[in-house]
Structure formats: C-alpha cells, structure tokens
Amino acid sequence: MNKYKILILFLAGIVAYFLITFLVLRFYPDDPxxxxxxxxxxxxxxxxxxxxxxxxxxxxxxxxxxxxxxxxxxxxxxxxxxxxxxxxxxxxxxxxxxxxxxxxxxxxxxxxxxxxxxxxxxxxxxxxxxxxxxx
The missing domain is CATH 3.30.1450.10 (Beta-lactamase Inhibitory Protein; Chain:B, domain 1)
Known part of the structure; x- marks a missing residue:
C-alpha cells in the first residue's frame, strides 16, 4: 500500500503543477x-x-x-x-x-x-x- 500512496501523491503533484501553470497563464496575461x-x-x-x-x-x-x-x-x-x-x-x-x-x-x-x-x-x-x- 505504501507504493500506491506514493504513486497517488506523485500523480496529484503533477496534476496540481499543470493546473497552477494553466491558471497563471490564463489569468495573468503578458504585460509589455x-x-x-x-x-x-x-x-x-x-x-x-x-x-x-x-x-x-x-x-x-x-x-x-x-x-x-x-x-x-x-x-x-x-x-x-x-x-x-x-x-x-x-x-x-x-x-x-x-x-x-x-x-x-x-x-x-x-x-x-x-x-x-x-x-x-x-x-x-x-x-x-x-x-x-x-x-
């Protein structure tokens, strides 16, 4: 079970990273x-x-x-x-x-x-x- 918890945490971290990146790019446009x-x-x-x-x-x-x-x-x-x-x-x-x-x-x-x-x-x-x- 320990391996599954680590895998789930790893996948959750990846999903969180991409979600935060998407939100930053979507709602904070470039300012020349x-x-x-x-x-x-x-x-x-x-x-x-x-x-x-x-x-x-x-x-x-x-x-x-x-x-x-x-x-x-x-x-x-x-x-x-x-x-x-x-x-x-x-x-x-x-x-x-x-x-x-x-x-x-x-x-x-x-x-x-x-x-x-x-x-x-x-x-x-x-x-x-x-x-x-x-x-």
Whole structure:
C-alpha cells in the first residue's frame, strides 16, 4: 500500500503543477511594460502579426494590450483622424534610439485599425500628401 500512496501523491503533484501553470497563464496575461526590451519586441511582433485589419479592432484596446507606441504621427482630414502608431518589433542598431525602420506601423482611421506594416505607412503618406496638395 505504501507504493500506491506514493504513486497517488506523485500523480496529484503533477496534476496540481499543470493546473497552477494553466491558471497563471490564463489569468495573468503578458504585460509589455514589464518586459525586457528583447522580450517586448518579440511580443509586439507576434501580436501584431495576428491582428485583423478590417476595422474591428479599436485603438484603445490595442494600446491597452501593447502599451504606448514608441512613435506616433497623426493628422485630421475631412472629419477623419488618421493615426500611425509605431511599435518596435526589431532592433537594427544598439544606439538607444528607436527609429521607424525598427518598428511595425499600425494605421488607425477614426481609432479603428485599418492597416499594418508597409501598407499602413503607404496609405497614411498617400492621404497626407493629398492633404498637403490641397493646402
């Protein structure tokens, strides 16, 4: 009987370990503000790659999940607000300065995600150049 008690305790310990691990991962999501810079870049890259750019994601939600952007640009045109948020996803130079070429851009129109990456920058710049020509 002693062997059975040891086996039962061993199995109970394994089950408890996996249950606690599951609960921690489920109810304590990653916080980018608390991450080291390399971990945050990897987290940002993975998270941004999974985003849907159909306008269903609100800016407030994304900032709540990724934290404040590293670089921001914005302008208003015809009652629409265009915002380009840059999140660092890869480091090119260890100089302590974050530049747009080290980031992935996210375009928000009226606070809804509409494009990411190079498409976001191209769309933003196209509308911005149109606005500049009208002035």
């Amino acid at each position: 503000a608390q991450m080291a810079w390399m971990d945050r870049e990897a987290f940002n890259a993975r998270y941004i790659a999974r985003l849907n750019t159909d306008g269903s994601i609100k800016q407030e939600y994304l900032i709540g999940r990724l934290g404040s952007p590293d670089i921001t640009e914005a302008f208003q045109h015809q009652d629409q607000v265009y915002q380009l948020l840059y999140y660092r996803t890869h480091r090119k130079a260890a100089d302590g300065i974050t530049t747009t070429d080290e980031c992935t851009a996210l375009l928000f129109i009226d606070r809804r995600l509409t494009a990411s990456g190079d498409d976001a920058v191209q769309q933003y710049q196209a509308v911005q150049s149109d606005v500049s020509r009208l002035r």
